[in-house]
Amino acid sequence: MLVAAAVCPCPPLLVPEVAAGAASELDALRETCLEAVRELGDVELVVVVGAGPEGGVWTEGGIGSFHRYGVPRVVRLPGAVAEGPELAPSLTVGAWLLEQAGITVPTHACAVPADAPVERLTGLGEGLAELADRVGLLVLGGGSACRTVKAPGYLDERAEPYDAHAAKALAEADTEALRALDPVLSAELQADGRAPWQVLAGAAQGARLSGRLRYDEAPYGVGYFVASWS
Template sequence: MLVPEVAAGAASEVDGLREACLAAVGELLGAELLVVVGTGAKAGVWTEGGVGSFHRYGVKRAVRLPSGGVDGPELSPSLTVGAWLLEQAGAQLPTHAVAVPADTAPERLLGLGEGLAELADRVALLVLGDGSARRSVKAPGYLDERAEGWDAAVAAALAAADTKALAALDPVLAAELQVDGRAPWQVLAGAAEGAGLGGELRYEAAPYGVGYFVASWR
């Protein structure tokens, strides 16, 4: 939905979401190293560039990580969206990417985040993940009465930069509510633990029955 060529006629319906994402990304561009974190069918790390495409959605459009060349390993769908956001923001800084499977155990994700934070003196993370896809009867996963409360708790944690709340998210319930963001958020929790960051929630809504949030931690 963020990419106008993919969203087509519905693109204008998420203008506010897209603008919030680009504003958040703009704050990351002064880092020494940027790491894009999202879900993937299998774990993966990209340190020398990567290429993603929207061909699976019928759109002949490809994007690349800023530090990559013409070619590179294929990015997962979530990381492809991250590369698209960086392209839109004109990012030129060194960029790595990490994909984590949605069912990864919290302790592994927290440890991964700690390691990412130590890669450079000024590391920025662009973390991509949706909330519940069960917010309404028209949602991809149909309505689950627990979904709204789950998303509200996540929004509060993102607004407060509450690493402990994100670290405590239940992977079983997340799977039941079709939450794509649980694993990436726990990587963020591990990276930011003890850093004394503050949070700003830039966007919170559930277009098409899927929870979306945009937050900046600084």
């Protein structure tokens, strides 16, 4: 069953080698993510969930790289018995967070398409929660990328209310509020956390977890949240 979850955004700039001279701009976010991830150390299995161009599952290891960003840096899932296919970009950031946080328990990973329907995502979450007696999720994704005129998606007046709803749901471990996130609106606001958060909603159904929102800011005009459920 699900006993803990860490929710983090997954911009490549979290990795100092990728951010280079701008690394210090995300120091607070980076450290807060690591604090949340470290709380996953007392579980039997960690499952990393993030958006991907297509669905994929890694159960016997996985390797990811930051070569696409011009950085010769490679990471792998902890507890791997095989390298497996290359991890999706969001999962690669997740593997880096686990490495930096010192998490060594066996780890699976799951990429979910950004346009996956709600019921499919929550059903997947229910299945992930049954993989071990004590499962922890590392859930990767952010809010709207339309918070300011300089944001990747420009300014959209719907972005701030959307992010406020998501932040409240993550703070309160409100699975129904996460299920209610609209896939169409989420796509229009470029919120890549919608699909992974709905996997979390399915996994946490009936688990009676409490939530704690550790970070709620919009650097670069993108809503980033860090939350812990336990």
